[in-house]
Amino acid sequence: MRNGLYRKAFRVGIRVLLSLALLYSPLEMQALTEVYADGITDDYVTLYEENFDDPDSFGSTGGIAILGPWLQEGEGNSMAKTSVSSTAPSLPNLVKIDGKDALALPVNSTGYRNLQLSYYTRASSYIGGSVIVEWSSDGGINWTTLEEFKLPPGTLEQKNSEPNQLKVQNLGSGADNNPNVKIRVRVGELMSANMYIDSTG
DSSP states (O other): OOOGGGOSOOEEEETTTEEEEOOOOGGGGGGTTSEEETTEEEOOOEEEEEOSOOHHHHOSSSOOBOOTTSEEOOGGGOOOEEEEOTTSSSSSEEEEOOTTOEEEEEEOOTTOOSOEEEEEEEEEEEEEOOEEEEEESSTTSSOEEEEEEOOSOOOSSSOEEEEEEEEEEEOOGGGTTOTTEEEEEEEOSOOEEEEEEEOOO
16 A cells, blocks of 8 residues: 555645645545545545644733744744734634744654645734745755735825735645755734734634
């Protein structure tokens, strides 16, 4: 019987961000719980997920720094923290990316391929700034940008906003069968806004 390396298609999704999981082509996604590959049934498999809502780990009042397995890599000890919202994709917490925050997640994709990352973004009181979502195949030495999330510039009189938006990004083939994959969400341009990430639904 073929092992996991021969499975047709896999997905990393982040229930944040994030959940790492099996993914098939768009036409097959309606039957994720029973998809066939080379005569072998592969169920939807979650490698990792996190919605930052567990009250024991993340509280329910906001301002809680995100801890392991996540890595806080922001300059000057800048740390991504929870923020409470009644309209978050998953309640009660979002993760606010601010200052010089850089929040990273190591991923071991050994035995899996065709990885994908899904997550929600959101912004309010936006004048300027950006959040960069990126991945690395070598543990963080080199990075590839998946998205730079930003809005049209606002002003003090007319700030911009964008509600929860689900994003889906494909990681390159360098993420296949790789124990050194790393995903990171960090501040790009100087932040003058409230910008967030959160989980898949």
